[in-house]
Amino acid sequence: MLNLSLAQADIVNTDMYKAIQVLASAGSGKTRVLTERVRFLLQNTKKEGVIALTFTNKAAEEMATRLEDCEQAEDRAWIATIHSVAQRVLEKYGHTVGLPPELHIYDRDQDRMEVFLQSLRDEGVDIDTYLEGSNSGERKERKKILQSYMDIFSKIKRELLTEFDVAEQYPDGNIWKVFQDYQSALLNSGGIDYDDILVYAHKILLTHDWVAKIYRSQYKHICVDEAQDLNRAQYEFIKALCGDAIQSVLMVGDPNQMIYGFNGSSKDFFCNDFIADFRPQVFELKENYRSSKAVIRAANKLRPGAQVELDYALEGKVEIIHFTTEEDEAEWISASIERLLSQKFDNEIEGEISLDKMVVIARNRFVFGKFEDSLKEKGIPFSLRKGERQLERATVFGKILDYAVRLKINSKDWVDGRKLCSVLDIPEPKEWGDDVLSAISENALSLNDENAKLYSSLIGEINQLDAEEPNIRKFIDKFKAKLDAISQESECLTDAKSEELRLSHAELDEFGQSWTLFKRKGLGSSLAAFRNALALGQLVDTGPDKGLTLSTVHTMKGLEKDIVFLMGMCEGVFPDYRAQTPKEIDEERNSAFVAITRAKRWLFITYPKQRMMPWGDRRFQRVSRFVIEIE
Numbered sequence: 001m002l003n004l005s006l007a008q009a010d011i012v013n014t015d016m017y018k019a020i021q022v023l024a025s026a027g028s029g030k031t032r033v034l035t036e037r038v039r040f041l042l043q044n045t046k047k048e049g050v051i052a053l054t055f056t057n058k059a060a061e062e063m064a065t066r067l068e069d070c071e072q073a074e075d076r077a078w079i080a081t082i083h084s085v086a087q088r089v090l091e092k093y094g095h096t097v098g099l100p101p102e103l104h105i106y107d108r109d110q111d112r113m114e115v116f117l118q119s120l121r122d123e124g125v126d127i128d129t130y131l132e133g134s135n136s137g138e139r140k141e142r143k144k145i146l147q148s149y150m151d152i153f154s155k156i157k158r159e160l161l162t163e164f165d166v167a168e169q170y171p172d173g174n175i176w177k178v179f180q181d182y183q184s185a186l187l188n189s190g191g192i193d194y195d196d197i198l199v200y201a202h203k204i205l206l207t208h209d210w211v212a213k214i215y216r217s218q219y220k221h222i223c224v225d226e227a228q229d230l231n232r233a234q235y236e237f238i239k240a241l242c243g244d245a246i247q248s249v250l251m252v253g254d255p256n257q258m259i260y261g262f263n264g265s266s267k268d269f270f271c272n273d274f275i276a277d278f279r280p281q282v283f284e285l286k287e288n289y290r291s292s293k294a295v296i297r298a299a300n301k302l303r304p305g306a307q308v309e310l311d312y313a314l315e316g317k318v319e320i321i322h323f324t325t326e327e328d329e330a331e332w333i334s335a336s337i338e339r340l341l342s343q344k345f346d347n348e349i350e351g352e353i354s355l356d357k358m359v360v361i362a363r364n365r366f367v368f369g370k371f372e373d374s375l376k377e378k379g380i381p382f383s384l385r386k387g388e389r390q391l392e393r394a395t396v397f398g399k400i401l402d403y404a405v406r407l408k409i410n411s412k413d414w415v416d417g418r419k420l421c422s423v424l425d426i427p428e429p430k431e432w433g434d435d436v437l438s439a440i441s442e443n444a445l446s447l448n449d450e451n452a453k454l455y456s457s458l459i460g461e462i463n464q465l466d467a468e469e470p471n472i473r474k475f476i477d478k479f480k481a482k483l484d485a486i487s488q489e490s491e492c493l494t495d496a497k498s499e500e501l502r503l504s505h506a507e508l509d510e511f512g513q514s515w516t517l518f519k520r521k522g523l524g525s526s527l528a529a530f531r532n533a534l535a536l537g538q539l540v541d542t543g544p545d546k547g548l549t550l551s552t553v554h555t556m557k558g559l560e561k562d563i564v565f566l567m568g569m570c571e572g573v574f575p576d577y578r579a580q581t582p583k584e585i586d587e588e589r590n591s592a593f594v595a596i597t598r599a600k601r602w603l604f605i606t607y608p609k610q611r612m613m614p615w616g617d618r619r620f621q622r623v624s625r626f627v628i629e630i631e
């Protein structure tokens with residue numbers, strides 16, 4: 001068991017069947033308390049299961065690793081993201097609300113949009129002519145309008161809005177009807193979208209008490225991390241899981257770190273609804289065990305009184321540096337990194353100063369442009385921290401692999417089917433259903449492309465895979481050999497072709513690595529389970545970042561480093577120019593608070609007085625209001 005302060009131990013050892021709210025500031029040991037509470041519950045009960053809900057898969061893995069030495073954890077603790085738990089409910093009991101057995105999750109925005117457009121076409125709307133517009137400005141505008149519908153659909157799902165709510169909030173236009181059409185189009189294509197996972201899981205638990213009882217009989221305790229970031233759908237799902245039977249709910253969170261408002265998150269579920277619904281015993285943790293005094297003082301300037309420094313904390317330092325241009329800023333940060341590396345040791349840093357003890361944080365990833373150039377120039381290795389969502393494949397080979405596997409799982413999936421036909425440049429089949437892949441594979445043979453045979457056999461082999469127990473290793477080896485053969489057979493490979501082959505190899509490898517991870521994590525054995533695990537972000541390589549970490553504030557949530565550089569601190573960047581209302585600005589402040597409190601010892605805040613715009617103008621920048629407050 002890890003060391004706990006008295007305040008932390010009090011929480012961990014509280015009566016097992018009580019609801020608990022922990023209001024805890026940054027670095028006060030939330031993760032530690034949560035992990036130790038799970039251990040305490042497992043050790044003090046014989047058979048009772050515990051569900052620990054985290055915000056990211058990475059956090060779930062970290063907690064599972066910390067509990068590796070606890071024998072009961074493997075059998076009795078279910079540590080996962082809320083979406084993964086909901087997804088499991090759907091896999092088992094989706095049929096009770098009319099969902100097909102092999103559920104397909106549309107996790108990419110453009111796929112959802114394609115389903116939406118089709119639903120409009122099905123209703124006789126000539127959406128394609130509308131989208132063509134008369135000029136590019138109009139086209140853009142119209143696309144935006146359609147996107148705003150998609151945003152409303154997400155809002156309906158994340159906030160569990162009813163027909164009545166929708167009519168009240170959107171009195172003009174028939175949003176509910178358009179929404180229902182979109183939902184039917186999704187189901188007709190055999191799928192649901194990412195937001196639906198919680199909506200349907202919630203519905204199952206509410207309408208089929210016997211299902212809820214199965215979970216309640218096995219799991220008697222629920223612990224929730226980052227509870228300030230819950231949205232309504234997530235909160236109601238947890239509530240439905242508990243029903244009246246489960247009172248042992250621990251929610252840990254920090255209202256000052258609520259930074260997912262754009263996902264419908266609100267601290268109100270943690271701060272108000274939870275209190276009203278569960279009447280929890282309330283605890284507060286304010287002592288920051290992570291950061292030096294200087295860092296804590298800076299954080300407290302943004303959120304007065306949020307943090308209490310420990311007497312024995314190191315002094316540390318916070319420096320604010322202004323530069324004339326972005327180039328100067330980038331150059332200074334990379335030179336400082338070199339200097340720190342050559343200095344090697346400092347009394348305030350434990351062990352040798354290395355790249356993995358530092359992070360460079362910015363409000364968004366576009367801030368890093370000049371800095372990345374400077375790192376490359378100096379030969380400093382770096383990697384940009386990724387979110388957990390999958391990226392689109394880059395090569396034709398990779399795309400075919402991706403779309404064809406999706407079509408293999410669900411032959412009604414015309415969204416990916418169309419993309420497959422479009423990447424191959426062949427006509428779409430008249431109907432989507434059985435045998436569609438073999439038809440596409442045959443069509444691909446007639447392509448006027450030197451890789452026609454390769455693509456056709458790729459689709460053919462995917463079609464032959466056993467969907468329940470595919471032999472992916474054999475499949476990968478076969479296509480690696482084929483790719484190698486192509487590179488050897490071609491007499492003069494152009495640069496572009498050899499690059500395409502190299503990337504195709506890499507994407508095939510990536511597919512293989514994801515499959516290995518999927519098997520190793522015991523997430524299933526079928527192709528459908530594999531795709532869904534990808535959609536839920538469970539198969540992102542979570543190994544350590546290589547070289548220096550560059551991260552946005554959002555992907556740095558919950559993590560810490562000895563030395564933090566916070567760059568690009570201009571008005572418009574941080575706070576983001578889109579944040580206008582007091583509520584939005586407040587959330588930007590939370591983001592700044594999160595960024596600062598990632599630092600254990602030293603924090604360097606930088607900002608350029610001028611920035612180059614993509615169209616070649618140099619524009620003067622005002623320093624961020626948050627920097628002025630800290631100065």
Ligand SMILES: Nc1ncnc2c1ncn2[C@@H]1O[C@H](COP(=O)(O)OP(=O)(O)OP(=O)(O)O)[C@@H](O)[C@H]1O
Binds near residue numbers: 005027558597
């Ligand atoms: N009782 C303790 N004694 C010593 N160190 C502690 C104690 N509790 C936590 N820490 C350390 O303080 C740091 C912050 O802990 P943790 O990551 O659990 O905080 P957190 O509340 O989850 O932070 P945040 O919300 O800012 O991500 C970690 O390095 C952790 O090991």
